[in-house]
Amino acid sequence: MVLIRYLLPVVACLLIGACSSVLRWTPEAHVVVSGETVYSIAFRYGIDQRDLIGWNKLSASGLIFEGQHLRLTAPDRYIPVQSPAQTTGSGKSTPATRRAPLPGQSPAVPVTWTWPVNGPVIAGFATTARTQSGVHITGKRGQSVHAAASGEVVYAGNGLPGYGQLLIIKHTSNYLSAYGHNQKLVVGEGDRVTGGQLIAKMGEGLNQRPLLHFEIRRSGKPVNPLQYLPKR
Template identity: 40%
Template sequence: MGVQPLRALRIVACLMLAALLAACASPSRRAPVEERSAVVRAPAAAASAPAEPVKPPPPGIENLGKPGYYAVKPGDTMIRIGLETGQNWRDIAKWNNIENPNVIEVGQVLRVVAPGTDPTMASARGVTPPKVETRPLSASAPASAASAPAATASAPPSVGQIVAPLATPREPEDDLNWAWPASGPVVARFDDSGSKGLAIAGKAGDPVYAAADGRVVYAGSGLRGYGNLVIVKHNNTYLTAYAHNQTLLVKEEQVVKRGQKIAEMGSSDAERVQLHFEIRKQGKPIDPAKLLPQR
């Protein structure tokens, strides 16, 4: 083979090699890809997280709003509920089958009248309007002696006369012989919007007396704001509370008599030595000064 053909062959080979190298060096083209916007799907709640258990309604909720029942509020205790409803807290626990009186829940509805008792009777006491006897405005008189009574002790009322209202009969529950629970001066009086009783001043250790005959339904310090407290239930209508004592001299279920020493005055849960005294009628605070005798 001659020199010229060999040179031509080398040139062709170089050209082919250059073309091959150029093809390898050029960027490769990707297959066309269809671009789609990202779609974020929220996981289904039922599939990703277990459903929270449904909380059962508070016990007794079916009695909410009925007479003779009480809905537990935040901060309530059995002792406070007894004071607010005028009942022995132990009775309330028994009526509601509560084994642990420290375990009650907000919204729970409790029976606060004895089973078999008409709850409307207690709330209706003392509000019966006086009976008024009236005569019809008629000018006709008895036509004959045969239709008139044979004898009368007094002349009949004149036409249109209205007899004076009859006095409202007193309930037996109201016939209590009240006495002052302490001998000191009254330094704060009853106020519907504030103080629920009287504040009676004295010295630490002064005697505190039962204001009427009754039975002790609470003696302790479990009611916030009252310190060492005695509660005496006198009947189905009235109870009294004696707060801030230094020493308690009675225990629960003990029968006490009017004027019996039940505690010694102190300043427990108070800023000064005093007796805070309440009278509650069916659980509602009333002004003790209206029932206590004049000094």
């Protein structure tokens, strides 16, 4: 009975579909398999793709090869690349800052977000262990899924467990969005898309209910999409 009680949350998670893929325990290394990109690997482990590139001394493009071993933790004495100095309205430059915001600081949203699909939200975002890293929006099978903002498709495939056919779009160096459980992808890696552009057709979650799993990530970490999407 005790074992069943502990297994129930796992079963419920699978029935909902697309639970958080951010692992609570991160291994020290990852072996690249066919179809993976720096972005999909960073997404899987909930780390910033820029850190993954820096830790492994990759080229700026993030080129990786099948069978390559990538470290998933910072080496000793590693100093993250800092953001360049910014110019204020007075023309004075402000000191460079780290990518992560200071505690209690609300990061400015550098992109204009739109809803990726029309439909009610049936599962919300949560930050506790093994819960939603995004939101579920229901609709009809084959319904159009649109880019939530302009950017570049940096991953298109089904290599991440729990997401089905998945698209990841890079909007800025800080922000990514992800679209899971698609029936069909109509854009591919390297494509440039504009906000509102058709990118996929809605599929089904693991419970066979039509839905889109949608995420926004800032510096590799999931954030609540409802705090970024326009009110409706």
